[in-house]
Amino acid sequence: MTHGKPQGRPVWKTSDRRQARPMRRAVLSTMVAAAAVAGLAAMSGCASESRSYAPPPGSITDDRAIGDIMVRFTPPEVIVSEDAGQLLAGIAGPYRYLVKRPMSGGVWLVTAISKSPDATLDQAVTVLRAAPRIETAEPDRLLKPHRAIPRTRDMPSN
Numbered sequence: 001m002t003h004g005k006p007q008g009r010p011v012w013k014t015s016d017r018r019q020a021r022p023m024r025r026a027v028l029s030t031m032v033a034a035a036a037v038a039g040l041a042a043m044s045g046c047a048s049e050s051r052s053y054a055p056p057p058g059s060i061t062d063d064r065a066i067g068d069i070m071v072r073f074t075p076p077e078v079i080v081s082e083d084a085g086q087l088l089a090g091i092a093g094p095y096r097y098l099v100k101r102p103m104s105g106g107v108w109l110v111t112a113i114s115k116s117p118d119a120t121l122d123q124a125v126t127v128l129r130a131a132p133r134i135e136t137a138e139p140d141r142l143l144k145p146h147r148a149i150p151r152t153r154d155m156p157s158n
Contacts, residue, residue: 063096066112067121068140070103074133077106084108091131095124109140 071088078084081099088097094116100109112124121139128137149155 063113063115064117066095066114066119066124068100069097069110069112069121069125069128070136070138070140071097071108071110071128072106072135072137073108074135078108081108084110087133091128093127094119095127097124097128 071084073084073087078087081102084099084102088099088110091097094114096113098111098113100111102108110128112119112121112128114124125137125139128134
C-alpha cells in the first residue's frame with residue numbers, strides 16, 4: 001500500500017532540468033569563491049606568523065637558571081608564595097630568585113636566575129644566606145652514596 005505516494009522515481013520534466021542548471025552553477029561558483037577566500041586567509045595567516053623577532057635587550061630570555069635552592073625563612077612564618085616572592089625580590093645582587101613551590105617543614109624551593117654566564121649555584125646560595133629573613137639556604141642537589149654498592153650473591157651487579 002502506498003498511501004497515495006507515487007511508486008518509482010520521480011520523473012523530471014525537461015523544463016525543470018533547465019531551471020536547475022543555473023542554480024547548480026550559482027551554488028558551485030559560490031563554493032569555489034568561498035574556498036578561494038578561505039585559502040587566501042589561511043595563507044596570509046601563516047605568512048604573518050613565520051617571522052620571528054629577537055627579544056628586546058634586558059628581557060627575561062637573557063637570564064639563565066642556575067639551580068634550585070631550598071630556603072627557610074625566619075619568623076614570622078611565610079605561608080603564601082606571594083609573600084615569599086616579595087621577600088626574595090628585595091634581595092639586591094646579580095641574582096634573581098623565583099619561588100617554585102612550598103615543601104614540608106616551612107621550606108620553600110626557589111630557583112636562582114642570573115644573566116652572567118659565570119654565575120654558580122654556590123655564589124647564589126652565599127648571597128641568599130647573607131640576606132635578611134633567611135634562616136637557611138641549601139642547594140637542592142642529588143645526593144649519591146659515598147661508597148660503592150657491595151657485589152655479593154645477594155646483590156648482583158645487574
